[in-house]
Amino acid sequence: MLDRKMKWYHKLFIYVVLCAIGFVLFAPFMYMISISLAGKQTNAVQNFSFFPKEFYWQNYRTLFGNMFGGEYPIGTWFLNTLFVVVLSIIGQMWSSSFVAYGFAKMQYKHKNGFFLLLLTTMMLPGQITLIPVFIIFRNLGLYNTLWPLIIPQFFGSAYNIFFTRQFMTAIPGELYEAAELDGLNYFGIYRKIVLPLVMPALAAIAIFTFNWAWGDLMGPLIYVSDSSKFTLALGAANLSAATNPSGTINTSLVMALSFCLSIPQIVIYFWGQKYLFNLNLGLGNSGSK
Amino acid sequence: MEATERKTMDERNTSMAKKRERMNRNWFFFFISPWLIGFLCLTAGPMIFSFFMSFTNWDLMTQMKFIGIQNYVNLFKDPIFLTSMKNTFLYAAISVPLNLLLSLGMAYLLSFHLKGMRFFRTLYYLPAIVPAVASTILFTNILATNGLLNKALSFIGIQGPSWLLNKNIVLLSFVFLAVWGVGATMVLLLSSINSIDDAMYESATLDGATRMQMFVHITLPQISPVIFFNLITGIIGSLQTFTQVYLMTKGGPDNASQMIVPYLYTNAFSYYRMGYASAMAWVLFFVILILSVIVLKSSSAWVFYEQEVK
Numbered sequence: 018m019l020d021r022k023m024k025w026y027h028k029l030f031i032y033v034v035l036c037a038i039g040f041v042l043f044a045p046f047m048y049m050i051s052i053s054l055a056g057k058q059t060n061a062v063q064n065f066s067f068f069p070k071e072f073y074w075q076n077y078r079t080l081f082g083n084m085f086g087g088e089y090p091i092g093t094w095f096l097n098t099l100f101v102v103v104l105s106i107i108g109q110m111w112s113s114s115f116v117a118y119g120f121a122k123m124q125y126k127h128k129n130g131f132f133l134l135l136l137t138t139m140m141l142p143g144q145i146t147l148i149p150v151f152i153i154f155r156n157l158g159l160y161n162t163l164w165p166l167i168i169p170q171f172f173g174s175a176y177n178i179f180f181t182r183q184f185m186t187a188i189p190g191e192l193y194e195a196a197e198l199d200g201l202n203y204f205g206i207y208r209k210i211v212l213p214l215v216m217p218a219l220a221a222i223a224i225f226t227f228n229w230a231w232g233d234l235m236g237p238l239i240y241v242s243d244s245s246k247f248t249l250a251l252g253a254a255n256l257s258a259a260t261n262p263s264g265t266i267n268t269s270l271v272m273a274l275s276f277c278l279s280i281p282q283i284v285i286y287f288w289g290q291k292y293l294f295n296l297n298l299g300l301g302n303s304g305s306k
Numbered sequence: 307m308e309a310t311e312r313k314t315m316d317e318r319n320t321s322m323a324k325k326r327e328r329m330n331r332n333w334f335f336f337f338i339s340p341w342l343i344g345f346l347c348l349t350a351g352p353m354i355f356s357f358f359m360s361f362t363n364w365d366l367m368t369q370m371k372f373i374g375i376q377n378y379v380n381l382f383k384d385p386i387f388l389t390s391m392k393n394t395f396l397y398a399a400i401s402v403p404l405n406l407l408l409s410l411g412m413a414y415l416l417s418f419h420l421k422g423m424r425f426f427r428t429l430y431y432l433p434a435i436v437p438a439v440a441s442t443i444l445f446t447n448i449l450a451t452n453g454l455l456n457k458a459l460s461f462i463g464i465q466g467p468s469w470l471l472n473k474n475i476v477l478l479s480f481v482f483l484a485v486w487g488v489g490a491t492m493v494l495l496l497s498s499i500n501s502i503d504d505a506m507y508e509s510a511t512l513d514g515a516t517r518m519q520m521f522v523h524i525t526l527p528q529i530s531p532v533i534f535f536n537l538i539t540g541i542i543g544s545l546q547t548f549t550q551v552y553l554m555t556k557g558g559p560d561n562a563s564q565m566i567v568p569y570l571y572t573n574a575f576s577y578y579r580m581g582y583a584s585a586m587a588w589v590l591f592f593v594i595l596i597l598s599v600i601v602l603k604s605s606s607a608w609v610f611y612e613q614e615v616k
Binding site: 144150250 | 327330331333334335336337338340341342343344345347348349351352353355356359366412415416418420422426429430431432433435436437438439440441443444445446447448450452453454457458486489542545546548549552553567570571574575580583584586587588590591594595598
């Protein structure tokens, strides 16, 4: 926008509005921290203050007290989540780059037909395949394991393949020709030339996949039944349902866990910003600095 | 003599070309094989199976029995399903336009080149990166009878209602949650506003256009493709709401906040009514398809693309 001739009271007005919105959006975070630091008495009457008053750190100590046992083995849940997240990221990075290379650079007369099919699947709601895929994994004996959450990631997602293909088509053709003259076959070109070049796109995919796998509730809810197999998101959801104002699992404990669940995602966002915003695929800040 | 030689050369060339084409085809299928196998086993096959299942009464245990369109007939007689359809539409109809308007306003404010915009952009985006499970648990407490929202309301002298327990307003709880995550829509709009060529505003200023006129005649048309994208993804996303309902209200009180996907989940994975739930999934699919086509058809009237000469 053009705003060189803005009067000082215009600027002031904009800042006031910006701060007001910012306050409203930030208030829930403050409340979250405040609840997570509330004491037992406050929990019993369920009357939490906006600003933290009690600083009852014991809630966090209780939460991390018994990492691998008890009612809420959050260490186990964290390792389960990490297992799913890391393998999902590997699966998505590999499958999107591999399949995207086929669509970007291989020659086949019906290629566009296949590509159209890929794009069509982007519009299908997941609920259509939810039940049959559940039955398939159940019949494979993978119910109550984390594999049904991981295996599909190795077959690629239409969105990520499309995203990587757009990135690959921008690679200059001479690079491929030089590699072919060097006697590399297509697999060698993929591994030695294409893969390093599309790493920025794959980093973005890693971040998308992290966000999705870290917070997913429906998947673990359907496939996992033992507490020892829970992910953090499912564990938090279950604890929230078991909340009892004056019991061991009180609102403060659940809120402390929710806070811990949010932190990695926020950290990844700040750390990954440079990867996302440098892509210039309409995802980030093209103008404002 | 020469003619026959050329003929064999041509033959060799065509056979080489054919061999090359075959090899290229094999490489193509080699590379797309992960997706193709996934498509056949995890998308196309399951879709056919799901369609077939929606005409049976399968419950995972007993013999599958073909019952024709009975599931679909029952669906439209099921008061809970009809309520959840109504709730889902109502939620989408309120939250999607509201979210678009708010995110548009916020993106417009952030597009001014003032100091500290980076800070505000990050602050506004922060709620959008909180995992749905965490934000839903948080809002369950914010919307409690003496939660943060009612505390704020009592501050200005209003006695707030029990948001999660009142049948008439419980759907608004999800709207509050959706509005908190407005940053996700906002960043896309902001980057698209920022990519508008300044020269357009400059020439408009020379013509004596006001700020309001520039917003309506330059900014809005220029970012309409992104508004359209947000509208489509917003509609599809809100029709598939699950986590919020499952964690915040369980569809209650008295199904007043039940929605399609949580109800589908309950039927499939609590009652094991796989056939009935599959029929529900297909109804949802067609609802999404029809709404998407309507929005898509309408888009030619209000979405402005650069190529068009107007």
